[in-house]
Amino acid sequence: MPAKIKVANPNRCIGCFSCMLACSRANSDSVSLIDSAIDIRTSGGIESGIGIIVCRSCIDPPCARACPKGALTPRNGGGVVLDKDLCDSCMVCADACLPRAIHFDRADMPVICIHCGICAKFCSHDVLEIRKTEVL
Amino acid sequence: MWSKVLYIDLETGEHHTRDRSDLFDKYLGGTGVATQLLLEECPAGIDALSPENPIIFSIGPLTTIYPCASKVVSMFKSPMTGELGESHAGGRLAMAMRFAGYDSIVIKGRAAKPSYLSIHDNEVKIKDATSIWNVSSVEVTGKILREVEPGKGRRSIMRIGKAGVNQVRYANVNVDTYRHFGRLGLGAVFGSKNLKAIVISGTEEVELPDMSAYKNMYGKLYKEVVDTEVMDKYHDLGTAANINVLNQLKGLPTKNLKQSHFENAESISGEYFADNLLLRKIACSNCPIGCIHIAMLKTPFQKGHEFEVSHISYDYELIYSLGTNLGITMGEDVLRLIDRCEKHGLDVMSTGGVLAWATEMYERDLITPTDTLGISLRWGDTDNFLKMIDRIVEMPNKFYQALAKGTAVAAAEYGGEEFAINLGGLEIAGYHTGPASIVGQIVGVRHSHLDNGGYSIDQKASSQQLNEEQMVDKLIYEDYWRMINNSLVCCLFARGVYGEQNMVDALESVGIKKTREELEAMGREIFLAKYAFKKREGFDVEKVSVPKRFFETVSQLGMVQEETLEQMLELYRKKTGI
Known part of the structure; x- marks a missing residue:
C-alpha cells in the first residue's frame, strides 16, 4: 500500500528542522534545507507560529496539470512523480500548488516529496506521521 | 573541509573572504579557531570599546551536520573583565552561518554611522541603521528587520x-x-562599533565525503539524544529544575549570597514555572530536544479584562540571579524582571549580581537615596528593581554609571568589596556548592560555570569523597575536553552524548581523522592559547581576590575554607602550567 505524509500534530512543532535535514540527507545526499521536500518556516520570528508545509498528496494534482512538459505525473496514492529529464525549470508547478509545497534546489530543479516518511522518523515530537493510503 | 572566513571592516566598508585551512586543520573550528583569530586580530592592551577590538564568530566541523551541534562561539576582548571575552549562543545562528557558507566571521573597525550587517549567501552589505538605533525594545528591532x-x-x-x-x-x-550571547559584554562591543544588528541566511548544499558513514553516525547520535535518558532533564522542567534541588542541598546563592537556601524557593521553582507559567518549548536549529522554555506572563493593565501578554524564555541561572539573589518570592515577578532585562538587552546574570550587591549596600547604609535617586532597595521589591534596571541602562548619575560597569568596578568605587559577589570581575553563576565551583570560575577561561562544571565536581566530591587533588584533576579534564566540544561546536547540554569516543567517531565520519590522544592534546593547546591571551591582557590567576562572603555562607559541602581554595589553585597552576 502506498503511504503519504500527514501533519498530524502541527502545534507540537519545536522548530528544530530535523525533518528537513533528514529529507535532504536521505533523498539528496546533502546536508541542506533547500533540498528538502518538507518545508518548515516561521513567519514573524520564532515567537510567532511555525509553518509546516508538506505535499498534500492530491489525487488530481494541480501541479501535474499545470506542467507544460509532462514532467510531473500523478503518483499512485496521491502526489506526483518527477521526471527530471523532462523538466525545464519553468516553475509553473510551484504556483499551481496553493500550500506552496514545491520549491527549487540550487540547480532550479523542483524538490518533490516522495512520501518516504523519513521526516516523520526524525521528528522527536510526533508532529508528522506517515499514513497508509488506498491504491486507486 | 570548511575553512572560509569572512572579514568585514566597518570603517572602510570593505569585506572579503579567506581560506584559513591553516587554522581549521589544526584547531577544528569554534573556540579553537576563534582563539587564534582573536590572537591575530586583537592588538595587545587596547580598550575593549575601541574600534580595534574585533568581534569573531565561529562554527565548527559538526555544525548543523549532527544533532545538537547548534551553537556559535563569539570572541572579543571583554569590556567587563578586560581580558578574554567569549560567549556562546544557539537559536538559528549556527545553521544560518553554515548555509551562508561562513565558518568564521571577523568584524573590525567602527562604522561612521549606526549600521547593521546584512549577510545572505555571498551578498554582504553594511546598511544604515539610524532609524532603529534608538528603538527601545530588542523584540521590536527584530520585527522591523524581518520586514x-x-x-x-x-x-x-x-x-x-x-x-x-x-x-x-x-x-x-x-x-x-x-x-543570547549573554555574558562578558559583547553587546557593548557592538554598541561601540555603531553596530545594531546582523541578519544572516543562506542556501548552501553541503556534501560530505562518505554519505553512508554519515547517515549511520547520524542515526546513532540522534538515537542517543532522543531515546536515552542522557538529556532528559533538559526537556522536562529544563535547567530550572535546579532551583529546588540546589535549595535542598544548600547550594543556591540567595540575597547576595548571604544565604545558600531560599525560604520561598517553591514558588519560583522549575516545578512552579512548568505548572503555572510554561507556555511552550522550542528548539535551536538542529536540536531535537527543544530545551528553550517559554513562559507566558499575563498582566492586567486596566479594568475590563485588559491584559498585556509577554512571552519570556527562562532558565535556572535567570531565576537564581533575578529571583533568589534578590529575594523575589513569586515566579511571575521573576518573569517581569527577566522581561525588562530582555527588552534592554542586558545580561541577566550580571544584572542580578549588581542589584543584589546594591541592595546590601543600601541595607548597610553604605549608599543613600541620593545615590539611587530616591529608590529604596529592599529584598523582594520587584517594582523598585524594575526602576533600577531602567536607570542602569540610562546611567543618569555617577552611581548608576558605576553600576553599569559591573559589581567589581562599582564596589572598588563605593566599597562593600567583601560582599561584591564576583570572580575574576564577572558576577557568578548560581552555585555555592563548594570549593570546586569557586576555583572553577576563577580559573575557567571565561569565568563561567560552563568552563569546567565545578558545581558538578562539588556534587561528586560529596558522594565520592574526593580530595582536593582529585577535584582539581576533574576540573582540568573538563577544561581541556570542553575545548573540543566547543570547537565542534556541540551544545554543552549534549556533552553526555558527545563523549570522547563519539567525538572521535563523528569527526571521522565527516572525513576528519583525530585520535582521542590528539584531541586531548588539542584541548590543552587551545586552553593554553586562551591563557596566553588572558595573560597578555593582564589576567593573573594569583591576583583574583575572592570576596569574604564566599567563606561566610555555608555551601553544599559545608563552610569553604580559604586554605582549601589556595591549595587547589596552587595544584591547578602547577598541573596546567598557567
Missing part, C-alpha cells in the same frame, strides 16, 4: 538593545529573540 530583509522563515537575527547602544559593560547580544 525589510530576505531569508524569511529560517534566517538568524542578532541585535542589541539600549543597553548595548549605551555601552553598559554587560550588555548582551540577542539572537533570534530567545537566545
Whole structure:
C-alpha cells in the first residue's frame, strides 16, 4: 500500500528542522534545507507560529496539470512523480500548488516529496506521521 | 573541509573572504579557531570599546551536520573583565552561518554611522541603521528587520538593545529573540562599533565525503539524544529544575549570597514555572530536544479584562540571579524582571549580581537615596528593581554609571568589596556548592560555570569523597575536553552524548581523522592559547581576590575554607602550567 505524509500534530512543532535535514540527507545526499521536500518556516520570528508545509498528496494534482512538459505525473496514492529529464525549470508547478509545497534546489530543479516518511522518523515530537493510503 | 572566513571592516566598508585551512586543520573550528583569530586580530592592551577590538564568530566541523551541534562561539576582548571575552549562543545562528557558507566571521573597525550587517549567501552589505538605533525594545528591532530583509522563515537575527547602544559593560547580544550571547559584554562591543544588528541566511548544499558513514553516525547520535535518558532533564522542567534541588542541598546563592537556601524557593521553582507559567518549548536549529522554555506572563493593565501578554524564555541561572539573589518570592515577578532585562538587552546574570550587591549596600547604609535617586532597595521589591534596571541602562548619575560597569568596578568605587559577589570581575553563576565551583570560575577561561562544571565536581566530591587533588584533576579534564566540544561546536547540554569516543567517531565520519590522544592534546593547546591571551591582557590567576562572603555562607559541602581554595589553585597552576 502506498503511504503519504500527514501533519498530524502541527502545534507540537519545536522548530528544530530535523525533518528537513533528514529529507535532504536521505533523498539528496546533502546536508541542506533547500533540498528538502518538507518545508518548515516561521513567519514573524520564532515567537510567532511555525509553518509546516508538506505535499498534500492530491489525487488530481494541480501541479501535474499545470506542467507544460509532462514532467510531473500523478503518483499512485496521491502526489506526483518527477521526471527530471523532462523538466525545464519553468516553475509553473510551484504556483499551481496553493500550500506552496514545491520549491527549487540550487540547480532550479523542483524538490518533490516522495512520501518516504523519513521526516516523520526524525521528528522527536510526533508532529508528522506517515499514513497508509488506498491504491486507486 | 570548511575553512572560509569572512572579514568585514566597518570603517572602510570593505569585506572579503579567506581560506584559513591553516587554522581549521589544526584547531577544528569554534573556540579553537576563534582563539587564534582573536590572537591575530586583537592588538595587545587596547580598550575593549575601541574600534580595534574585533568581534569573531565561529562554527565548527559538526555544525548543523549532527544533532545538537547548534551553537556559535563569539570572541572579543571583554569590556567587563578586560581580558578574554567569549560567549556562546544557539537559536538559528549556527545553521544560518553554515548555509551562508561562513565558518568564521571577523568584524573590525567602527562604522561612521549606526549600521547593521546584512549577510545572505555571498551578498554582504553594511546598511544604515539610524532609524532603529534608538528603538527601545530588542523584540521590536527584530520585527522591523524581518520586514525589510530576505531569508524569511529560517534566517538568524542578532541585535542589541539600549543597553548595548549605551555601552553598559554587560550588555548582551540577542539572537533570534530567545537566545543570547549573554555574558562578558559583547553587546557593548557592538554598541561601540555603531553596530545594531546582523541578519544572516543562506542556501548552501553541503556534501560530505562518505554519505553512508554519515547517515549511520547520524542515526546513532540522534538515537542517543532522543531515546536515552542522557538529556532528559533538559526537556522536562529544563535547567530550572535546579532551583529546588540546589535549595535542598544548600547550594543556591540567595540575597547576595548571604544565604545558600531560599525560604520561598517553591514558588519560583522549575516545578512552579512548568505548572503555572510554561507556555511552550522550542528548539535551536538542529536540536531535537527543544530545551528553550517559554513562559507566558499575563498582566492586567486596566479594568475590563485588559491584559498585556509577554512571552519570556527562562532558565535556572535567570531565576537564581533575578529571583533568589534578590529575594523575589513569586515566579511571575521573576518573569517581569527577566522581561525588562530582555527588552534592554542586558545580561541577566550580571544584572542580578549588581542589584543584589546594591541592595546590601543600601541595607548597610553604605549608599543613600541620593545615590539611587530616591529608590529604596529592599529584598523582594520587584517594582523598585524594575526602576533600577531602567536607570542602569540610562546611567543618569555617577552611581548608576558605576553600576553599569559591573559589581567589581562599582564596589572598588563605593566599597562593600567583601560582599561584591564576583570572580575574576564577572558576577557568578548560581552555585555555592563548594570549593570546586569557586576555583572553577576563577580559573575557567571565561569565568563561567560552563568552563569546567565545578558545581558538578562539588556534587561528586560529596558522594565520592574526593580530595582536593582529585577535584582539581576533574576540573582540568573538563577544561581541556570542553575545548573540543566547543570547537565542534556541540551544545554543552549534549556533552553526555558527545563523549570522547563519539567525538572521535563523528569527526571521522565527516572525513576528519583525530585520535582521542590528539584531541586531548588539542584541548590543552587551545586552553593554553586562551591563557596566553588572558595573560597578555593582564589576567593573573594569583591576583583574583575572592570576596569574604564566599567563606561566610555555608555551601553544599559545608563552610569553604580559604586554605582549601589556595591549595587547589596552587595544584591547578602547577598541573596546567598557567
